[in-house]
Amino acid sequence: MRETQRGWARWLPALFVVWLALAFRLNGLEHVRQNYDRASPHGLGLHIRDALAEGRWQDLPRTSIVASINLPNPAGASYFYALLTAIDAHPYTATALNVLLGAVVAAVAWRVARQLFGELAGLVAGALAATSLWSSWVARGAWLQGTIEFMAALAFWLVFRSLQAQKPKLLFAALAWAAACMHTYLVAFGLLAQVIAVAVAHGLASPSFRRAALAGLGVSALSLAIYLGAALSSGAPVFARLGEQLRAEAQTALNIEPMLHWLRIASGRDYENTFVEADTPLYLERDWISDQRANVVEAAMYVGLGVAGWSALRRRSLRSAVLGLLLWSFMPLAATFVISNFGMRTWKVHVFYLLLASPAPYVFAGAPAAALSRIPSWAQHASAVVTTSFLGMSAGVSFWNSAGEVEAALRFPYTHDGLYSLTLAQQQRLAQLARARRAAVSSSVRRIRCG
Numbered sequence: 001m002r003e004t005q006r007g008w009a010r011w012l013p014a015l016f017v018v019w020l021a022l023a024f025r026l027n028g029l030e031h032v033r034q035n036y037d038r039a040s041p042h043g044l045g046l047h048i049r050d051a052l053a054e055g056r057w058q059d060l061p062r063t064s065i066v067a068s069i070n071l072p073n074p075a076g077a078s079y080f081y082a083l084l085t086a087i088d089a090h091p092y093t094a095t096a097l098n099v100l101l102g103a104v105v106a107a108v109a110w111r112v113a114r115q116l117f118g119e120l121a122g123l124v125a126g127a128l129a130a131t132s133l134w135s136s137w138v139a140r141g142a143w144l145q146g147t148i149e150f151m152a153a154l155a156f157w158l159v160f161r162s163l164q165a166q167k168p169k170l171l172f173a174a175l176a177w178a179a180a181c182m183h184t185y186l187v188a189f190g191l192l193a194q195v196i197a198v199a200v201a202h203g204l205a206s207p208s209f210r211r212a213a214l215a216g217l218g219v220s221a222l223s224l225a226i227y228l229g230a231a232l233s234s235g236a237p238v239f240a241r242l243g244e245q246l247r248a249e250a251q252t253a254l255n256i257e258p259m260l261h262w263l264r265i266a267s268g269r270d271y272e273n274t275f276v277e278a279d280t281p282l283y284l285e286r287d288w289i290s291d292q293r294a295n296v297v298e299a300a301m302y303v304g305l306g307v308a309g310w311s312a313l314r315r316r317s318l319r320s321a322v323l324g325l326l327l328w329s330f331m332p333l334a335a336t337f338v339i340s341n342f343g344m345r346t347w348k349v350h351v352f353y354l355l356l357a358s359p360a361p362y363v364f365a366g367a368p369a370a371a372l373s374r375i376p377s378w379a380q381h382a383s384a385v386v387t388t389s390f391l392g393m394s395a396g397v398s399f400w401n402s403a404g405e406v407e408a409a410l411r412f413p414y415t416h417d418g419l420y421s422l423t424l425a426q427q428q429r430l431a432q433l434a435r436a437r438r439a440a441v442s443s444s445v446r447r448i449r450c451g
Helices: 002-026 036-054 076-085 091-117 119-130 133-139 144-164 168-181 186-202 207-233 238-246 257-267 271-275 283-314 316-342 351-357 360-374 377-411 424-450
Strands: 063-066 072-074
Touching (some): 036 063, 036 091, 072 207, 076 091, 091 283, 119 360, 144 351, 168 207, 186 316, 186 351, 257 316, 271 283, 316 351, 316 360
Antiparallel strands (some): 063 072
């Protein structure tokens, strides 16, 4: 009986962070601005559903909306939304599904940090992932990037477990998963490079691992060929557009946004400056408190990098896992830095590009908790109390800023996107009024004809 209770107690933190992630992301979901980027992929899914139902095969899209680098995005996400519309065509359902998938990230962050650095580290990583403002903002929408963090976290978990448990099938699953994700969003192509880098760094000594890697690479090559065939057959001037982007006028200053975005994922820095209106009550206090919270989390991330490196040097069993975590973070950061500074210099680097590094930022933020095991027990208890108190305050700040975004959306519904800047609830209300008006007009026309 006691063993059963202990088993349940071990999973209570995981259940807590998943519940916290769902509560945070679902809160005020109906007030998300349903702009063009969020509406288009789901709308294309409705078009696909109708085309399939009516047998209009020639109308099925090969690609989705054009990305900021002037390449067409894959249409896989919209085909998935087309399947979802067979159950419920409401965009709220697709948005809610992305939110539910985002909660998996908190569970993965908790599990990885707990396994590497201890119970308290797992709680810190899971809680920060659950209440990540930028992560939640990306997940709260039926757009192409809505599931990017979920896809990254699941890919990392598969390759992490395959190397930890020595299971080649999981490595193949990680590569196949990356290959499937490539058909949802261009940014997801980076997952394949990350999985390969972590696997190679760990070493593929056994024949079974090499066979799994080759099979997974074969699936990935097929996936890439399908995308290129779809993009070229769509009639879009793919390589011409890419050439225009590469020849664009260069910027003069060094772009360090990728590094800042990597920190923002866990710290939430600048969220209130971006989405909360300056005339909101207590805005200056909100901004100051948010900045102090971000300073603490970012300092913990820097310290966590050192703690992880030191732990890897002292404990051989952690070496490959920490190296994999560092590579998982470094590759999207380095790629966006190099491309934005030495390739496409006019390309704007968004926060959600760095979500490919998930769950590493949260794990590094929780890593300093591993050092508590080397201090006296009374100091450990005091540090645990301080840490959990900070996590509660941090979650409160995230809920506060999220509520501020909702308030701004309701107070200032019209921005540069016109009707697309209305919240999802407001757009649904307008659609309901339009349908009622159209029905009334049709009814009047019928009465006139009958009369």
